Amino acid sequence: MNLTDSDKAMLDGAEGPAVAAAMDLLVRYGRALDAEHLCDVRNVAGTMTQPSPAKARLVAEGGWDKAYAVLNLDSDGDFAIPDMRVPTCQLQQSFGPDAAGIAPHPAHDLVQLQSDAESFYGRKGVNILATCTPYQVGNIPVRGEHVAWMESSAVVYANSVLGARTNCEGTASTGAASLTGRIPCWGNHRRANRLGTHHIKVRTRVTGALDWGMLGYFAGDLVQEERPVISGDLGQPDLLDLKHFGAAAASSGGVEIFHLPGITPEAPTLESAFAGDTVPEAVPYGADERRAVYEDLNSQGTRTDVDFVLLGCPHASLDQVRDTARLLEGRRLNSGTQLWLMVPRALRTTADRNGWTAVIEAAGARVMTDSCPAMSRTAPPGTKVFATDSAKQAHYLPAILGIEAWFGTLADCVEAAVTGRWKGELR
Structure with a gap:
């Protein structure tokens, strides 16, 4: 690879061992891809704060610096993690506090682990957006800007709708990009690879x-x-x-x-x-x-009794929250059916102020943030059949949780939540 003088200096340790480890990862990554050089990135969307037993062990052994080194830099080094070099945000993670008593939550120690992670990485310059739709809550790269994003639905939106340039990155490559402002220049970063x-x-x-x-x-x-x-x-x-x-x-x-x-x-x-x-x-x-x-999309459903309705994948927009509230106003969910509406926490604040959350919750439904059933691999206990307005969730959740799926409009899904039965049809 052709490295700039700045790249070489970072690789040689001029900015400390953590940055050197990050640059070493990027060079290995770029060589594996046959990338000729690295390109500047000013915007990273990755994963640092979501809890897991593996992360808990690493934190217990060496603190948050050690956890970042191993999971986000593929390094066994023992060094302090500096502030993020470029603007970085956290994508969706585990359920937030508003899911307590509603979603089958991870153990209390993992809930606390996530809270501790948010505090640590927030001080390092990571914006805890905790959503798969960062473009809905202020992270909007401009056309032609090179970025390093994870999450397939966020990546395709950034490339296609915003005209930014990113490949579908991983935990380690985004972790390295955050500390260096660099990423291998291959794939969607090159004009020839963006044509139809x-x-x-x-x-x-x-x-x-x-x-x-x-x-x-x-x-x-x-x-x-x-x-x-x-x-x-x-x-x-x-x-x-x-x-x-x-x-x-x-x-x-x-x-x-x-x-x-x-x-x-x-x-x-x-x-x-x-x-x-x-x-x-x-x-x-x-x-x-x-x-x-x-x-x-509806071939995975045979039973018409619906236990669970999932809305907000990718995380719901304000329009979706408003429309859900309108459809539920003055109604109550079926006693055997739960409805979860997943939103970015920043948008939930607006929904609260607009009165939409109160309407939705008065009907017995829930507005929750930070994660989703596919990410957290959880649904209401006993769920056998769910309905959704998301082709993505209809595709993934049956395989992840072993449940049946129905796919339809937002109105179809709300009707299923109220009646407990699927009546959707293609119009």
């Missing part, structure tokens, strides 16, 4: 979160880890639509960037999404394909 590879032509109107999620699920399954370009009969999407589209595409496949000509920033036209090259023959997405995706 497949063209999907939409022939049936796509509007609303349900349809955008299903289209994303279709696109991801089709292209796997490549880059879809979607044109045709598309309604104007909003943040919620694009959030659901990207999360679904990253679940059924491994999509990290997509283009919607005339909507997303790097594709003003269909031709520009392919850099002026010949546009590939279009794969159609029409009524038959739409129906097939819906049936696929």
Whole structure:
């Protein structure tokens, strides 16, 4: 790899052993990827504070510095961790305090471990956003900015909707980037790797979160880890639509960037999404394909009794919280059904002030922060069947928890929570 003088100085220890370990990791990582050099990053979204038995052992042995060295730098070194060199945020972690007595919580010592971690890393310059949607709560990189983010739905949103540049990084690479402001320049950091590879032509109107999620699920399954370009009969999407589209595409496949000509920033036209090259023959997405995706997502449900309704994956926007409150106002959940709405804690504060949380909780539902059932691998005790408006959760949670899934609109899900039965259908 071609290292700058600054890179070499960090590698040689000029900024201390922790930074040297971070640069050593990045050099090894870059060489494994055949990256020619590193690039500057000014924005990191990673994981430092989530509790685990392994982290508890490391903290007991050598404190938080040791835990960061081992888990975030792949190093056995015994050294102090300096302040983060570049702005860094914590993504989702374990459930927050508002889940006490509601979610099957980890042991008390792990709850305390997370609180201690937040205090330690907060002092080191980590913003404890604790959400898979950092772009909803102030972390919004600009077009063309190189960043180092984890979490598949956050990565695809950053690349596609914001026009920032990141690969789907890991705990160690983001930990090293936080201390150096550098990351291997490969993959999505390079313009040639951001161009479209497949063209999907939409022939049936796509509007609303349900349809955008299903289209994303279709696109991801089709292209796997490549880059879809979607044109045709598309309604104007909003943040919620694009959030659901990207999360679904990253679940059924491994999509990290997509283009919607005339909507997303790097594709003003269909031709520009392919850099002026010949546009590939279009794969159609029409009524038959739409129906097939819906049936696929609902193929894991056989029983119509619903124990659990999960909303907010990726974490809910304020619009979703408002709409949930409107649908629940004056109603009560079925006695055998729980509803959890997952939101960023910063947005919960706004929802509280707007009165939406009170309406939702008066119906017997819960607004919770910091994590989700897939991340924490937990659901209400006894759950056998759940319903969700997220194609991502319908894809993952049955495999993670061994439960059945129903997928539908927000209204379908709220109705299931109130009646205890699934009645959703494709309209």
